């Protein structure tokens with residue numbers, strides 16, 4: 085049995101975070117392990133509050149798990165501050181977790197700020213160099229590079245700049261581009277790869293980034309290479325976005341149910 089681990093935040097709506105990651109892993113037939121790094125208080129209208137898990141508890145969750153369980157791929161999601169980032173960076177290294185997908189969550193889909201400027205710098209120096217793949221959306225690519233990222237050209241430039249910070253691959257996700265197809269660019273292989281799907285109009289979503297990076301992580305755990313894992317994940321996320329549904333009064337959640 086292949087094992088994928090998520091180190092991320094809890095989202096009570098089930099649409100994002102740990103809850104969405106585990107359901108995504110299950111869809112890919114890999115076993116899901118989960119370490120909770122933060123708790124959010126939220127519904128589909130937005131986040132009310134975020135609370136970090138105390139550092140010693142975070143550390144103990146990870147070391148107790150990894151002293152025992154063999155993990156084939158890992159992703160990180162919502163890490164709330166520098167201390168959390170440092171512990172995760174140290175333990176990824178200690179346990180030689182090289183199939184590592186970094187979802188650099190800087191702000192929630194509803195606009196709630198997660199990482200401060202100093203935390204972003206720490207993420208760049210301690211986590212980015214260890215990542216097999218980092219998956220910024222346009223806003224996260226802007227925060228990581230300090231430049232606007234609004235066009236396909238700017239996406240590629242940002243991907244190359246982020247790649248220079250040390251991750252093996254960078255996937256800049258263009259889901260929020262103003263027009264054209266939903267286009268993601270993968271830099272790090274022999275040449276830049278483009279993944280395109282028709283844009284799904286008129287949906288305000290919650291959790292799409294989490295599900296995408298979890299799907300990639302599941303593919304990596306199952307033995308796919310990065311390019312194959314991204315392609316398979318994109319093919320998984322697209323129909324889940326097309327059939328997204330409202331469970332509350334706010335944003336829609338991806339549909340990960342089976343029929």
Ligand code: PXL
Pocket residue numbers: 092093094095100101102124126131161162189191192193194290291292293294
């Ligand atoms: O979509 C980013 C995200 C990740 N993880 C958790 C979240 C959110 C957004 O709300 O709540 C736990």
